[in-house]
């Protein structure tokens with residue numbers, strides 16, 4: 458095979474976003490004191506693509522946006538914006554060595570955003586953004602909001618105000634263009650009838666569209682949208698999808714969006730990047746990402762908890778003393794778990810609202826899942842008794858016996874375990890901000906099922922769990938112990954309220970995780 462053919466083939470196997478990236482985030486790290494919000498993150502945004510950045514709460518998505526748009530100066534890393542096709546790698550390296558902020562090239566221009574202030578990023582590099590919390594000028598009319606967005610070209614055309622006063626032709630022309638552009642985007646966003654109304658009078662969904670219209674009036678090459686579908690009803694979400702596809706297809710604008718609404722993400726994204734705890738855990742086309750077990754476990758796996766088979770989590774669970782190493786897949790799975798899974802599948806709701814039926818199904822499935830782990834050792838030794846073992850769980854060992862094999866490797870001391878939930882069932886630990894379904898599973902394997910157990914942790918235990926879950930420092934930062942104290946007393950936190958409303962991925966979405974009144978056993982008792 459000649460070199461040209463080799464290049465061609467390798468070129469074909471390289472995704473479009475790596476061949477022709479409009480934006481490259483390279484080894485980005487952002488620290489806030491001791492907190493590493495984003496750690497050594499690299500990804501590309503393809504020219505003309507809609508790229509989604511997703512991940513659980515606190516994963517670092519907004520921090521990445523703030524670094525790209527100049528609101529934060531990254532601690533480390535390079536952020537390259539390109540006008541014109543191709544990677545223009547020689548120019549990027551020359552620019553980096555020169556210490557300059559941007560450079561015109563044969564193909565267009567390249568910009569190093571980490572060196573540029575935010576106003577240059579929007580006006581020169583042509584990166585526009587919207588915010589998680591709408592930031593319009595509420596007292597100005599809808600049209601005025603769009604004219605203010607074009608303030609810079611108008612100021613230039615007016616010779617910085619005197620031309621405007623004198624009515625110079627260049628100013629009049631620029632003013633007409635600004636109004637025409639504003640009207641164009643008001644029509645596209647179905648806001649033209651409200652042009653003269655104060656922006657604050659618009660309903661929420663319309664304000665979101667106005668933010669996008671305002672960003673588009675700056676003629677961006679890259680549009681960064683922070684949760685554009687938040688608070689929209691299904692009809693508005695569908696309209697948003699159409700608007701974003703129109704912007705991509707008709708205006709050649711690349712879109713980078715942070716979004717929690719998976720309907721929006723999976724329908725319109727060409728490329729999805731998943732963050733968890735500030736690091737990238739998945740990167741690829743939407744179809745690939747949505748089936749990636751790591752993503753299911755970290756973010757999407759609420760309804761598929763019983764199906765998760767993450768090697769790292771499984772290994773940790775297998776290390777729990779008493780369960781022993783499960784070399785083989787337990788045959789109990791073929792007896793107990795499938796029945797449970799069948800029940801779960803049957804009851805799996807199309808809506809996220811949990812019904813009593815779902816709760817029962819999840820309960821059965823999860824119980825089977827924990828039975829699978831706890832019966833692993835005995836199953837491996839005595840396969841023929843597997844079904845019996847799974848059906849009748851062995852008595853819970855005393856708390857002190859719940860130790861993982863390499864417990865001594867961790868600093869501090871291991872928290873006190875209970876091995877299985879008390880009568881009344883387990884708490885939904887994912888109501889504590891920072892505990893996702895995968896971490897909850899690992900805590901459960903350790904015997905931690907209840908808010909009051911976490912509430913009792915001292916510094917040494919916090920340190921130990923931080924290492925066990927592989928995110929030292931985070932537990933303290935998120936103040937798990939304080940949160941758990943509130944939740945243990947039946948109180949609520951801002952985060953737990955969002956979980957209870959079904960706004961955040963959780964192991965039991967839309968339901969409170971306090972101790973249920975109904976007497977149940979196992980994890981299914983969560984309510």
Ligand SMILES: Nc1ncnc2c1ncn2[C@@H]1O[C@H](COP(=O)(O)OP(=O)(O)OP(=O)(O)O)[C@@H](O)[C@H]1O
Pocket residue numbers: 489492494512513514515516517518519520521
């Ligand atoms: N200015 C800041 N100072 C200190 N810590 C910060 C700051 N900004 C963000 N963080 C922390 O960085 C981590 C990542 O936060 P970030 O807002 O980027 O996450 P996110 O993925 O956007 O979350 P969400 O989906 O909830 O908006 C969090 O632990 C957060 O508390």
